[in-house]
Amino acid sequence: MTPLQQANIDEFKVHFHGNVILPDDTHYDEVRQIWNAMIDRRPALIARCTSTEDIVLAVQFARRHNLVVAIRGGGHNIAGNAVCDDGLMIDLSLMKSVKVDPEARRATVEPGCTLADFDMAVQAHGLATPLGINSTTGVAGLTLGGGFGWLSRKYGMTVDNLISADVVTADGEQVHASEEENADLFWGLRGGGGNLGIVTRFEFQLYPVGPN
Incomplete structure (x- = not known):
């Protein structure tokens, strides 16, 4: 990850109210896991949203940086659509109201x-x-x-x-x-x-x- 990319992520974190998880973070492997354990994909970052505003910020961030996006709700899709390689995983699993x-x-x-x-x-x-x-x-x-x-x-x-x-x-x-x-x-x-x-x-x- 280049310094510019890290700077962009740091800026994203300032406005994002949920958790932004990177590959070096402790919980990265746990959070990227989905129901189908045969799927082993590694997103560049995971945005764990807590509100609609977080989702909007995540989508805008992905657009600005031309990132592939995967959306996780329950993570139960057998094809593994909830997680992607090298892109942004938008994790909605904390939004449970x-x-x-x-x-x-x-x-x-x-x-x-x-x-x-x-x-x-x-x-x-x-x-x-x-x-x-x-x-x-x-x-x-x-x-x-x-x-x-x-x-x-x-x-x-x-x-x-x-x-x-x-x-x-x-x-x-x-x-x-x-x-x-x-x-x-x-x-x-x-x-x-x-x-x-x-x-x-x-x-x-x-x-x-x-x-x-």
Whole structure:
């Protein structure tokens, strides 16, 4: 790494509220690991985001320095799309907020949540939405890929129950997508994988399933 590159990283760290991890850092090997242990890729740096603002900064940094970007939610993609060689790994696994509105039967979910995180929050209200069957799967990857689970025969795919999403686009812009706003983007998100932007918040429809 040249001094100029190090200076750029130091400048990035000043404004970034999460953790920036480099190959020489103690936790680098731990953080770059994903579910598929056969994948052994080494990003130039890892940005562990704690907010939408962090995600925007990371995207802008990657654009300025022409870096390949990989996005990690739950890190469960079998092909290892959550990690890259020599680029920027944007790690969302610290963003785990789930907010439930039991009256409206809706939940807003951050992209670092696993299915276990989501289920635990909504089940406290006797509610659920169609999700996968592996509790360690990330909500983001499951949703953007379609999402099929135990409740799908009654309530459809996970994406059928996505009401809206907040997205950071490739140019660092923050947009809201729903059937009424940025409808083309919303259509693409529902099954298009992680190709259209970084979703920072998902809003889901919930259904009563009882306490058990």
